[in-house]
Amino acid sequence: MKRILIIDGQYLFRLSLQTVLRELYTDCEIVEAESIGSALELLRAEIFDLVILDIEIENHTGIRMIEFVSRISILTSVIIFTSAHEHVHAERYVLVGAKGFIQKSAKREEVVGAMSAVLNGRHYVSNNVHKLLLNGRPVYNVREPRLSDREREVMQLILQGKLTKEIAGILQIQGNTVSTYKANIFRKMRVNNVLDLAKKVSVD
Template identity: 40%
Template sequence: MKHILLVENHSVVRLATLFIIRDVLPVLTSWEADNFPDALQVVSAQKLDLILLDINIPDGEGFQMIGKFRRLQPDVPIMVFSAIDEEIYALHYLKAGANGFLSKSSSTQEIRTAIAAVLINGRYMSEIVQHALLSSNIPGARQGNPLTALSQRELEVMDLLLQGKWTKEIATFLNITGSSVSTYKARIFEKLGVTTVIELYQRVAALRE
């Protein structure tokens, strides 16, 4: 019997996802959490075979969530299952320690395949992620959407800026200095060709359309 935690704050999505999982694993024990603190409680109390993790959840901590799960259960497979841009974020979450990244726009069959792959082989990468990985290893191949040029830390700072966080708040949240936040902010602005947070918001919104 497999033990799975589904971290997702939309009840309809949880219901549909569990339906698909049970098609792959008819016999399983599942836990659900609609926010990050509750998810941590489950991971600290139950031995799990898989964590399916949405990123945009209440009290979520972005890339840091992977590390906190790992400190509680170092070997548990973690599959990010999210609506955030796969091409931009997937490699960063894999580098942060996730075993796979699956878009919520994936077909039912791809979801089944991904879950089975992670449980059997401990890794899953969609064709989009494989292409992004290949491109990242080819000098001069990173073109197109400038968001793909941002580092993991720059993406974290950018997302917090877009949430309206101030420099001091970002520094506290990421456990870095205020000067480091300012440095990352300057790099983000330069890479995206903007000079203010308002322009950043407009630029990112356009790039994600």
């Protein structure tokens, strides 16, 4: 029997995803967590075959969650299921250990294919991302300078509406360090404020 943990802050999304998963695996056991805190407690106490993670869930960065899962269980696969744009995030999350990356806007057939692939030990990214990787091209938009992993973590939290103090607490770094990362992000992305940054990421 497959044991699956869904980590997502949206109740209706968790409910709809459960429906799809039960159609795919009728005997699977599905557990939900709406916060990282409750997810960590479950992961410390139980073993799961698959963790489905939204990297935009409040007060966390997905990179650290993947690292945590990898430390406590080498048998658990992680698939990122998010509305965050794959051209910004997919390559990086796959490189740090995610077995798959799929967007919430994907059609049902793609969702089923992605879950099936990862649960059967394979990797999954969209056809578009796969083609770019095969061609040796970076997934991120070549028109913009590449952000470091830490800068992308900070950018993700900025786009969630977090303030400098909150970001410092989540990432356990100094506030002035966050400000430096923020300045670097704005400079590299060629924007002057958070609204312009959100538009840039959405368009790219």
